[in-house]
Structure formats: C-alpha cells, structure tokens
Amino acid sequence: MSLLSWNCRGLKNLSSQNLGFISSIASTNSIDCIFLSETKCQVSCLEPFFSKLGFQGCKGFDADGTKGGLFLCWSRSIVVSMISTSKNHVCCSIKDVTGFIYYVAFVYGSPVFADRSEIWDNLTIIMDNNKGKWLLMGDFNQVENNNQKLGGSLVLKGATQFLDWKLTNHLLDIPYHGVNYTWTNNRSNSAAIYERLDKAFCNSDWKDNYPDADVWNLPIQLSDHSPLVLHLHKQSEGKRKRPYRLDAWSLHHPEVCEIIKREWEESPEGSPALSKEKFRIRLETFEVGASGLSRITK
Known part of the structure; x- marks a missing residue:
C-alpha cells in the first residue's frame, strides 16, 4: 500500500499538467490514497477526474476563492472513515487490505507562523480523542532544524514549539529517500532558499505494524513542493540505517x-x-x- 501527498499549488484548470503528473505518479507507485493541498478549487470539481482513475471515494475542504483547498481520495482496496476536516487538515481512519486499522492526519500547515500553534493544538486534541495508531503526513510548513534549510535567514520561527509538539504526541520521523529539500522559493543564486517542509510522522504503535515504511521525496516539478510517496511495505535492501549523528x-x-x-x-x-x-x-x-x-x- 502507498500514499501520495503533494502541495500542488492549484488544480482549478482541469486540463492542468498537474493532473496528468498526479495520474502518472499514482499509476507508477500503485497509490491507494492521494492527498492534495492548495488545490485552489472545490472538492466537487476534482471528484470526476479521480473517479475515472479508479478512486472511489473523496473528501476534503473547499478553497476560499483562490486560497487553500484540500482534497483526499482513495481506492477501492481500502476503507476510509472520516473524523474531521478543516482548512488545515483531513483526519480519517484507514482499514487496509489486511484488515489493519489506523488513523491518519493529512496536514497543511499554515504559511503564517502565528497560526501554526493552533493547528498543532487541534491535531493534539484529535489524537487524544482517538487513541491508537497514528500516521501524519503532508506539508507542515515548518522547518525543525538548520539541516532542513539551505539559504535565507538562520532564524527558524516555530521550530522549538514544533519539536515540543512532536515530543508531547510521541511522534517518530518516518525515514525518507530522494531530495533533501521539498520546497523552493524558485529564485536563483544567493536569493535561493530550499527547505524540507513536507514530511511524515507516526507514533510507535503505528511503527510496530509498519517497521519498514519509508517516504520518497520526489523531485520538485510543476509546483514549488515535492510530491511525497509513502510506501508502507518497503522491500529489504540489506542496508543498515544510518544513526542520528550529533554535530x-x-x-x-x-x-x-x-x-x-x-x-x-x-x-x-x-x-x-x-x-x-x-x-x-x-x-x-x-x-x-x-x-x-x-x-x-x-
């Protein structure tokens, strides 16, 4: 089973290259669940397209004009039950083909620093009200340390609060491959900034059931964000995981x-x-x- 998350930066035009790009990723990686943020359109506008691709269900949060918009769709091989939706998250439970049930929070963190703490608090409340195995993935719009940023200011607003939030909710990083930075400001030379904003986390209960899960950060194309593909059953490559290293x-x-x-x-x-x-x-x-x-x- 695989899940796709991407800040697509707009799908209002259904002839957009972005939709063809999403379709290609979905078919290549056997995607069962797609989460898109900043769609800049209504959920109902996207439903016919993804239905033709074989995704039987969809939910989300409509864009406010040309701002925001979240879209989630899933295949017939899984059962999805909605818990909560807002302009910053879509939370649900997923029952996979083996009958295993877990919770997922698909996240779009606010680009406005002052609004992020409320998002983290709301997610904590949702997780507290739904105890169990949790997976979180999406565009968190938050850098955690200087290793996740190249260029721009050294000041990392909200990093300490975000790390405290992860600790409070016992969240683990899901290992990733591919590009190190998932967002760019699309500028060049000394004005260029790269950050890893798109990530996936889980708690230990979820990790116990998917110990080999990993994320692929795909190259940045057609948007200023990388698509993330989460594979729940990684094939063993016989490689040792690199431990955390302190500078x-x-x-x-x-x-x-x-x-x-x-x-x-x-x-x-x-x-x-x-x-x-x-x-x-x-x-x-x-x-x-x-x-x-x-x-x-x-």
Missing part, C-alpha cells in the same frame, strides 16, 4: 553533556524506538536554539 561542535557545550547524562540515567518509558527519538529531538532542540551554529559547521 561535533555540540560536544563542547555543557548543555549537551547534561542531556546525555540525564537520558542515560533515566529509566526508559515506552518502546526503545520512542526513547531514542525523544533523545534525538532533545538534542535537535538544543541545536536549534544554539544561534544557528549547527548550520555553520555543515
């Missing part, structure tokens, strides 16, 4: 030594994967707050 400069700071000492002495809570992720996020939170030094050393 060498950080070891000169007493705060890092204190974090390591505290984590070593504390009794672990939850699964080993969750404990490791919490440790990694605490170190990343330190790196984000250390005046951008982690980026300078790259």
Whole structure:
C-alpha cells in the first residue's frame, strides 16, 4: 500500500499538467490514497477526474476563492472513515487490505507562523480523542532544524514549539529517500532558499505494524513542493540505517553533556524506538536554539 501527498499549488484548470503528473505518479507507485493541498478549487470539481482513475471515494475542504483547498481520495482496496476536516487538515481512519486499522492526519500547515500553534493544538486534541495508531503526513510548513534549510535567514520561527509538539504526541520521523529539500522559493543564486517542509510522522504503535515504511521525496516539478510517496511495505535492501549523528561542535557545550547524562540515567518509558527519538529531538532542540551554529559547521 502507498500514499501520495503533494502541495500542488492549484488544480482549478482541469486540463492542468498537474493532473496528468498526479495520474502518472499514482499509476507508477500503485497509490491507494492521494492527498492534495492548495488545490485552489472545490472538492466537487476534482471528484470526476479521480473517479475515472479508479478512486472511489473523496473528501476534503473547499478553497476560499483562490486560497487553500484540500482534497483526499482513495481506492477501492481500502476503507476510509472520516473524523474531521478543516482548512488545515483531513483526519480519517484507514482499514487496509489486511484488515489493519489506523488513523491518519493529512496536514497543511499554515504559511503564517502565528497560526501554526493552533493547528498543532487541534491535531493534539484529535489524537487524544482517538487513541491508537497514528500516521501524519503532508506539508507542515515548518522547518525543525538548520539541516532542513539551505539559504535565507538562520532564524527558524516555530521550530522549538514544533519539536515540543512532536515530543508531547510521541511522534517518530518516518525515514525518507530522494531530495533533501521539498520546497523552493524558485529564485536563483544567493536569493535561493530550499527547505524540507513536507514530511511524515507516526507514533510507535503505528511503527510496530509498519517497521519498514519509508517516504520518497520526489523531485520538485510543476509546483514549488515535492510530491511525497509513502510506501508502507518497503522491500529489504540489506542496508543498515544510518544513526542520528550529533554535530561535533555540540560536544563542547555543557548543555549537551547534561542531556546525555540525564537520558542515560533515566529509566526508559515506552518502546526503545520512542526513547531514542525523544533523545534525538532533545538534542535537535538544543541545536536549534544554539544561534544557528549547527548550520555553520555543515
């Protein structure tokens, strides 16, 4: 089973190249569920096209004129039950071909920094009200550390709050392949900025059922965002996963030594994967707050 998420930056024109591009990705990767953000059109406008592609159901949130718009469609091989929709998310449960049921939040984070904390809070409430296995994917519009950004300001607004939100909800990063940056401002030379805004997260309960799930960040085409393809059953390639690595400069700071000492002495809570992720996020939170030094050393 595979899922596609893409900030397509507009599908109002049904003869758009974007629709052909989506169709090609869907057929090549055997996609069972498609999530599109910034469609800039009504859900009803897109339903006939995706129905012809074999996607039996669809939901979403209509655009406000030429702003926003979310669209979700799914194939006959899965059962989708809606939980909540808004201009920033589509939340549902999915029952796959094996009968396994889990929750998914397809996310469109606000490009306005001041609005993001409310989105994270609303997602927390939804997850708290629906305990279980959770997957989150989409355009979060949030950089987490300086490794996820190239060019532009070193100031990462909202990064610490976002990392705290991930910790609070016990969210793990799903490993990715492909391009490192999923968004560009489409400028050149010194004005160019690249960021990894499109991502996928899960909790440990979901990870236990899909331990080999991974994301492919496809090249940026026809939009300023990369399409993301999440494969739930990755074929084994016999390669060892690269562990999280702390920048060498950080070891000169007493705060890092204190974090390591505290984590070593504390009794672990939850699964080993969750404990490791919490440790990694605490170190990343330190790196984000250390005046951008982690980026300078790259």
